[in-house]
Amino acid sequence: MSQRTFSIIKPDAFRKGHAGAILAEIEKAGFRIVAIKKMSISKTQAEGFYYVHKERPFFPSLTTFMSSGPMIAMVLEKGNAIADLRKLMGATNPANAEEGTIRKKFAGSIEENAIHGSDAEDTAKFEIGYFFAGYELA
Ligand code: GDP
Secondary structure, three states, X not given: OEXXXXXXXXHHHHHOOOHHHHHHHHHHOOOEEEEEEXXXXXXXXXXXXXXXXXOOOOHHHHHHHXXXXXXXXXXXXXXXXXHHHHHHHOOOOHHHOOOOOHHHHHOOOOOOOOEEEOOOHHHHHHHHHHHOOHHHHO
């Protein structure tokens, strides 16, 4: 059964000109792009998105980074989309990411790590709704 997940090509990857290459990897892996938009978010909007991490020491730095420039927000669909995208992304820290993963190829650090992908069904639902209106997903 097909499943939807939410993804962001983060500001570091966009700035370095890797958005097209990352999108190509995503499509090559069989994901259908349901919705996509280039956007810049405010620090407050980044804080709302990452609220689960609000007690973590890296929260101020992470939300400054996420609001530092344009990014690409996407809704992606395929069978097992959530787990398959996490696999394609690789580990949070690119130093631990497997060969061939997006973070191994494009991430610069544990924070500026090129891509976001939802980690579970409930977070995918929240994250899709945070960035996309229902009519954009038709
Ligand atoms: P993800 O699901 O792999 O994106 O990782 P998490 O949900 O644990 O963390 C969210 C995001 O916070 C990561 O993608 C990184 O951008 C950032 N992050 C996670 N851990 C650290 C850390 O130890 N230090 C810093 N500076 N940023 C981190």
